[in-house]
Amino acid sequence: MLTNVEHIGIAVRDIAASNALFAKLLNSQPYKAETVEAEGVTTSFFRVNQTKIELLEATDAASPIAKFLEKKGEGIHHIAFEVDDIEAEMSRLAAEGFTLLSEKPKAGADNKLVCFLHPKGTNGVLIELCQERTVLPK
Ligand SMILES: CC[C@@H](C(=O)O)C(=O)SCCNC(=O)CCNC(=O)[C@H](O)C(C)(C)COP(=O)(O)OP(=O)(O)OC[C@H]1O[C@@H](n2cnc3c(N)ncnc32)[C@H](O)[C@@H]1OP(=O)(O)O
Numbered sequence: 001m002l003t004n005v006e007h008i009g010i011a012v013r014d015i016a017a018s019n020a021l022f023a024k025l026l027n028s029q030p031y032k033a034e035t036v037e038a039e040g041v042t043t044s045f046f047r048v049n050q051t052k053i054e055l056l057e058a059t060d061a062a063s064p065i066a067k068f069l070e071k072k073g074e075g076i077h078h079i080a081f082e083v084d085d086i087e088a089e090m091s092r093l094a095a096e097g098f099t100l101l102s103e104k105p106k107a108g109a110d111n112k113l114v115c116f117l118h119p120k121g122t123n124g125v126l127i128e129l130c131q132e133r134t135v136l137p138k
């Protein structure tokens with residue numbers, strides 16, 4: 001089951017400058033910064049009540065964020081939904097015809113297991129599923 005919008009991912013060119021901008025906008029500081037080498041990103045997270053803003057800067061030219069910035073520029077990169085059982089949701093969504101971008105959940109930022117759905121099958125919006133890693137998948 002999808003339980004809430006866990007975070008909104010925003011692609012940025014300069015995470016230090018965007019941290020300062022979002023700190024002013026949200027009147028709060030990021031609570032976490034984390035690099036996820038496997039995804040080619042450096043992230044920072046701001047809490048906004050029940051959800052989060054995830055700023056994403058590319059760590060290298062092959063990063064999905066570098067490619068996105070080149071094609072579309074800065075802006076909303078993905079919407080992440082919290083799920084209670086990521087493997088069950090992956091099976092359900094694959095059976096519904098969505099294209100999963102990994103066969104298994106992957107390690108994400110902020111202690112999450114994640115899986116992405118291809119934006120071509122979701123009206124041009126990249127969707128991330130994420131589950132807290134303390135809840136082990138079946
Ligand atoms: C920090 C970890 C994690 C978390 O815990 O929160 C993250 O959020 S990591 C975020 C970065 N990681 C990812 O995005 C992984 C999933 N993405 C991918 O696997 C790829 O980016 C992709 C979606 C499969 C596209 O890759 P590829 O085909 O190699 O790139 P292209 O640049 O050629 O794009 C093809 C096509 O798709 C459009 N596109 C790409 N990204 C997005 C996007 N974020 N939203 C909407 N559309 C997107 C792109 O514009 C191309 O379209 P056309 O030009 O019309 O073909």
Ligand SMILES: [Co+2]
Binds near residue numbers: 007009054078080128
């Ligand atoms: Co994300």
